[in-house]
Amino acid sequence: xxxxxxxxxxGAFEHLTRKAPDKSVAQIHAESAKGAxxxxxxxxxxxxxxxxxGDAPGMGPLSMLDYMNLKVRHLDSTDxxxxxxxxxxxxxxxxxxxxxxxxxxxxxxxxxxxxxxQTGTAxxxxxxxxxxxxxxxxxxxxxVNMYAMCAMxxxxxxxxxxxxxxxxxxxxxxxxxxxxxxxxxxVVTVQDVVNSPMVSDPLHRLDCCVxxxxxxxxxxxxxxxxxxxxxxxxxxxxxxxxxxxQFGGEVDLTYSAAAWSGPVAFAEAGVKxxxxxxxxxxxxxxxxxxxxxxxxxxxxxxxxxRFVSDGNLISGVGKLPFNTDGGGLCNNHPANRGGMTKxxxxxxxxxxxxxxxxxxxxxNLVLAQGTGGLLxxxxxxxxxxxxxx
Amino acid sequence: METKQRNIPFSxxxxxxxxxxxxxxxxxxxxRKCNACNKIHWYPRAxxxxxxxxxxxxxxxxxxxxxxxxxxxxxxxxxxxIAYVTLEEGVTMLTNLVDCDFDTLKIGQAxxxxxxxxxxxxxxxxxxxxxxx
Numbered sequence: 092x093x094x095x096x097x098x099x100x101x102g103a104f105e106h107l108t109r110k111a112p113d114k115s116v117a118q119i120h121a122e123s124a125k126g127a128x129x130x131x132x133x134x135x136x137x138x139x140x141x142x143x144x145g146d147a148p149g150m151g152p153l154s155m156l157d158y159m160n161l162k163v164r165h166l167d168s169t170d171x172x173x174x175x176x177x178x179x180x181x182x183x184x185x186x187x188x189x190x191x192x193x194x195x196x197x198x199x200x201x202x203x204x205x206x207x208x209q210t211g212t213a214x215x216x217x218x219x220x221x222x223x224x225x226x227x228x229x230x231x232x233x234x235v236n237m238y239a240m241c242a243m244x245x246x247x248x249x250x251x252x253x254x255x256x257x258x259x260x261x262x263x264x265x266x267x268x269x270x271x272x273x274x275x276x277x278v279v280t281v282q283d284v285v286n287s288p289m290v291s292d293p294l295h296r297l298d299c300c301v302x303x304x305x306x307x308x309x310x311x312x313x314x315x316x317x318x319x320x321x322x323x324x325x326x327x328x329x330x331x332x333x334x335x336x337q338f339g340g341e342v343d344l345t346y347s348a349a350a351w352s353g354p355v356a357f358a359e360a361g362v363k364x365x366x367x368x369x370x371x372x373x374x375x376x377x378x379x380x381x382x383x384x385x386x387x388x389x390x391x392x393x394x395x396x397r398f399v400s401d402g403n404l405i406s407g408v409g410k411l412p413f414n415t416d417g418g419g420l421c422n423n424h425p426a427n428r429g430g431m432t433k434x435x436x437x438x439x440x441x442x443x444x445x446x447x448x449x450x451x452x453x454x455n456l457v458l459a460q461g462t463g464g465l466l467x468x469x470x471x472x473x474x475x476x477x478x479x480x
Numbered sequence: 481m482e483t484k485q486r487n488i489p490f491s492x493x494x495x496x497x498x499x500x501x502x503x504x505x506x507x508x509x510x511x512r513k514c515n516a517c518n519k520i521h522w523y524p525r526a527x528x529x530x531x532x533x534x535x536x537x538x539x540x541x542x543x544x545x546x547x548x549x550x551x552x553x554x555x556x557x558x559x560x561x562i563a564y565v566t567l568e569e570g571v572t573m574l575t576n577l578v579d580c581d582f583d584t585l586k587i588g589q590a591x592x593x594x595x596x597x598x599x600x601x602x603x604x605x606x607x608x609x610x611x612x613x
Contacts, residue, residue, distance in 0.1 A: 212555045225497060226523035229490035229604045230574050231553065236562045239551035247549070247587045291551045291562075339529035340522035340571030342564055344549055468574070 093359055098184035098195075099317035100325040100477065102131025102310030103438040105416075109274055109423055111304040112205040116148050117158045119200030119306040119425075124159060127308035132320045133194060138310075140165040140192030142183060144175035146201045146426040155198065165192040171334065171471025172463020173373060173428040176309065178473045180434060181330035183311035193313045200306030201426025210302045210427050211235040212290070227468065235299060235376070237467030239291040242378040244344040246293060248393065253293050255396030256377040257284035260297050260420050262404035263374065267417025269446040274301045275421040284377075298377040300418075305425025307435055323442040329360025329476035336469035347379075347462055348472035349386035356474035357388070362456060364388040367476075369440045369451045370411055371433035371459040374418040380404075383460050384411075387474065406449040415440065415449035430461030434475065441479040455479045482579050486558045491600025496526050499538055501602045509593050509605055510538040511569060522571035542568045543593030545607065552582045565591055565607050576606040585609070 104126030106119055114122075120143070128134060141163045147155045151168035165186045169178050176197055183195035203210050211234045216224060245251045261281055267273040284297040317324050331352035357363065364387060374380045381395040389411060390398035403409035416422045416436040419429040437459040439445045457477050464470035492501040503510045512524040516533035520541075527534050550563035561577040577585060578596060590610040595603035 212553075219493075222494075222496075222525070223523060225490065225492055225494055227574050229488045229598055230562055230576050231486065231488075231556070231560055232562060232574065233553065235555075236551045236553045240549040240562065240564060243551055243587070244549040289554045291553045291555070293551075337522075337572075340520070340573065342548060342566075342572035344564070 092188070094181060094184035094188055094330055095328045095359055096314070096326055097188040098311050098327050099314060100180065100309055100327065100434070100438050101312040101317050101320055101322060102127035102133065103435045104130050104308050105432060105435045106200065106306035106425065107272055108305055109272070109303045110204050111202055116200050116202055117155060119202070120147060120155055120198040121159050123200055123306040123308035124196055124198050127196070127310045131310045131312070131322060133310060135159065135161060137194045138196045139163050140183060140186055140195035142167045142179035142195060142197040144168060144170040144199070144428070146199055146428055163192065165195070171473070173375070173430045174461035174463035174471040174473040175428065176431040176434060177459060177461040177475050178332050178471070180309060180311055180327065180475055181332060181473065184327050184330065187311065187313045193316060195311040197309040197311065198306070199308065199426055199428060199431040201428070202304040203427050204302050204304045208427070211299060223468070232468070234465065235294055236291040237465040238376045238378055239294045240467045241344045241382065242293050245378065245382070248345055249396065251381065251396040253285045253295070254281050255400050256298055256381060257281040258399045258401070259374070259377040259380045259404065260284045262402060263414055263418045263420040265405045266415045266449050267421030269448040270417045270422055273417040273422040274303055275417070294376055294378065300375050300420050300424045300429065302427070303423040303425060305423045307425060307431040309431070309434060324480040325438050325441045326478045326480045327475060328478045329356040331355030331359070331474045333472045334469070335472070344467060346392065347382045347386050347466055348470060349383040349460060349462065349474065352472040352474040353387040356476050360476040362476060366456055367411070367458045368454050369415070369437065369457040370413045371437045371457070372413050373429050373433055373461045374414055374420045375429060377420070379462060379466060380413070382466065383462065387458070387460060406451060412449070412451050415445050428463065430463065430473070433459045433461050437477055441477055481581065484558050485596060486556070486560050488596060488598035488604055490598035490602065490604060492602055497524055500524055503538070504595060504603045504605065507595065509541050509543045511541045511571070512536045513539045520569045520571055522573045544568045545591055547577070547585065547587050547589045547591055548572050549587060550577055550585055561585065563607070577608065578606045579608045
């Protein structure tokens, strides 16, 4: 049994806010839900499955379901950080295939900017009972230095340079200039990136994503419903999920769990990396993109630096257009969880609804890739392969 | 050289690992070794992460190792260096590199254990270059 062709993404909505001191987190979730349902041409009464992750306020899905007054027969609050929403798409397809629901709603929302969360530069304790807290919190882990150690090791093993990493930001900025909602719209150069202040060696300020409020939502439906709607049909044909940690002390920072979620998704879809016309790749940092591109098989391990150079990720210029909304590096990073927006831009590309300046011509096959947690310690990964029908 | 110490916020309250912190308070660096598969793991657990045997003992470690990776956190009130160090015993642990010139550190460099005091009073295992000053 496979999810291939069993479900379609019928609705996708990106909340426009980037700073929302006047909104609640629950409100952002609900506004995103409303937007995605309207995008699909469905109503709240059609929803019979609901998915959310740790950014949803309350116990699992309970408070948000009550806030939105939804009556569902399938619910799932799997949390694997920023990759959760890709996992939710896959789980929604599984639930739909099993007849557990017909219209699955997935929501995300958060306000790290308004709430002054020191997202990248200060340690955070989410739960003191986490077994790893006492072995990591006193050491001053932060989001950025845990990714920086991956970049440092990658440089050591493969010679990856700061200039090569910078190309990833350069490509994102070329796309973001066309997105009126993007936080950073100025096109930057490799020199701009490597000359920006060092945050945690070897990652500079411009190697890091933006911190924003925001939200998004997706509606996943069964094939019969997708065919009844007046929207271009975006079919899920492959999905994979994985988790990678420290292996009891056998740490290896050179690859991510995308090395496992990717092949599963490609095998299910029956396609190869070379077939993919557009890729949404989670971009918390430039190194995050580079490692996932290698792990997904777009290039060999260690050759990511060369692969991303010279504009290879710029739409209309390179071989693999990525994150044409500007991604987390330039557009937004709602709730510090970039997986949702990765799926949304992938849907836009398949529908032909990306900005004309970055729209991939005849775009029929795309990949969306998310990670969540910390590449440097433990993280989830999810890969989706989507096809225009 | 002695680098300026950042405040280390920590007070252990986990019964599973309290022996480690009590030993650290005595200047001892101990790790967990499985009685069934004989493998040492990190971070210490009551159940072996390799074979699920629940008979794991505490054994002394040499406190010597090599830098696997590191990063100097520049955007902090006092810059500090987070690192993974691979111990002679084979496991790689998250730690800090201290009492050295951060700009001279290299992956593969030999380092040795040094305990640094935390706000809660218990010492935290960190490392400094073998030859370093």
